[in-house]
Amino acid sequence: MKNILISGVSRGLGLEITKSLLKKENICVYGFSRAKTKEFEFLKEKNPEKLKWMSYDMSNISDIRNKIFKEFIGLKTPLHGFVNNAAISYDDIITNLNYEPLLKMYKINVFGPMMITKHVIRQFLLHNVKGSIVHVSSISAHTGYKGLAMYASSKGALEAFSKNSAREWGERGIRSNSLVAGFMETDMSSTLSVDQKNRIFKRTSMKVPTTKRSVSETIIFLLSESAESITGQNIHVDSGTI
Amino acid sequence: MKKILELINIVLENRDKVKLEEISESSDLRTDCGLDSLDLAELTVRIEAEYDIDIFEEGVITTIGEILNKLDLEKTDE
Ligand SMILES: NC(=O)c1ccc[n+]([C@@H]2O[C@H](COP(=O)([O-])OP(=O)(O)OC[C@H]3O[C@@H](n4cnc5c(N)ncnc54)[C@H](OP(=O)(O)O)[C@@H]3O)[C@@H](O)[C@H]2O)c1
Numbered sequence: 001m002k003n004i005l006i007s008g009v010s011r012g013l014g015l016e017i018t019k020s021l022l023k024k025e026n027i028c029v030y031g032f033s034r035a036k037t038k039e040f041e042f043l044k045e046k047n048p049e050k051l052k053w054m055s056y057d058m059s060n061i062s063d064i065r066n067k068i069f070k071e072f073i074g075l076k077t078p079l080h081g082f083v084n085n086a087a088i089s090y091d092d093i094i095t096n097l098n099y100e101p102l103l104k105m106y107k108i109n110v111f112g113p114m115m116i117t118k119h120v121i122r123q124f125l126l127h128n129v130k131g132s133i134v135h136v137s138s139i140s141a142h143t144g145y146k147g148l149a150m151y152a153s154s155k156g157a158l159e160a161f162s163k164n165s166a167r168e169w170g171e172r173g174i175r176s177n178s179l180v181a182g183f184m185e186t187d188m189s190s191t192l193s194v195d196q197k198n199r200i201f202k203r204t205s206m207k208v209p210t211t212k213r214s215v216s217e218t219i220i221f222l223l224s225e226s227a228e229s230i231t232g233q234n235i236h237v238d239s240g241t242i
Numbered sequence: 243m244k245k246i247l248e249l250i251n252i253v254l255e256n257r258d259k260v261k262l263e264e265i266s267e268s269s270d271l272r273t274d275c276g277l278d279s280l281d282l283a284e285l286t287v288r289i290e291a292e293y294d295i296d297i298f299e300e301g302v303i304t305t306i307g308e309i310l311n312k313l314d315l316e317k318t319d320e
Contacts, residue, residue, distance in 0.1 A: 075291050122283075122287045122290075125283060125284045125287045126284075126287045126288065126291055128256055168280075169280070171280070172280060
């Protein structure tokens with residue numbers, strides 16, 4: 001049985017990854033988000049054994065070890081993978097930047113995930129597991145978009161953290177990669193106007209949104225042993241933004 | 243002390259390193275026990291799972307005696 005921890009499972013990409021993972025044999029998903037959606041609840045009812053869920057707000061950084069690792073997963077349970085998916089977006093132009101929302105975003109997008117990664121690697125070591133970590137990044141960290149500077153900077157931080165995690169723990173067989181996602185149709189992007197969306201699509205080779213399916217299948221591949229030689233990389237799934 | 247030796251030997255064994263027959267309070271974790279920084283990370287995790295104390299949380303630890311102090315363990319053979 002492989003146990004995978006996923007943040008932000010209630011909707012969007014996190015829900016899609018969870019659904020696809022549950023179709024596989026011998027997988028147990030430990031997921032958290034602040035709230036549950038109807039769709040997630042339905043998925044959980046269908047998979048009572050393979051899907052465990054806890055309400056957790058990642059901006060609460062001091063309880064991560066106790067709540068997520070000791071109580072929810074349990075130190076005796078070996079962990080095999082972590083998908084750092086939950087994130088929020090603080091969109092504005094830089095001249096309007098405020099510290100409080102910036103700090104809040106960094107807690108959820110960067111500091112919480114870094115502390116979780118600490119305990120994920122510790123759990124890998126405790127059980128002698130060559131685990132795989134995937135951070136969900138964004139194309140905005142590579143191609144500039146007006147209004148996304150703060151959000152993009154949080155993803156850039158994650159990518160650097162992931163690359164260095166790979167280098168530090170590679171000799172123990174622990175892998176870490178960033179999945180650089182293009183624009184997907186989810187709640188996160190729902191506030192963009194049609195015009196804004198079209199401008200984003202125009203910059204891709206395929207001129208269409210990136211599908212959650214393509215992103216989640218690539219994440220599942222990176223978690224698997226088929227990706228055993230892939231680490232420290234930024235893997236772009238972005239409709240060809242070049 | 244016995245338990246700590248046992249945990250150190252699990253780490254050494256996982257790394258295909260030679261196991262230790264005995265340790266003393268003054269044994270240096272790196273030079274005498276042969277643990278590198280990543281091995282020490284694994285040892286910390288194993289000690290934490292056993293005693294619920296993160297020995298490296300506040301500062302550097304270099305000897306077995308310092309670990310025993312942190313854990314408030316008797317420095318006997320037990
Ligand atoms: N959508 C895009 O176009 C796009 C593009 C590139 C990259 N991405 C990245 O893809 C990932 C998934 O995004 P998405 O589009 O699926 O977003 P989404 O639809 O907004 O879903 C975000 C998920 O994260 C959870 N979450 C948010 N804040 C949380 C907190 N404080 N603690 C715990 N969970 C929290 C949410 O659940 P609750 O609200 O219940 O907590 C939800 O399950 C993110 O890393 C995002 O940056 C998205």
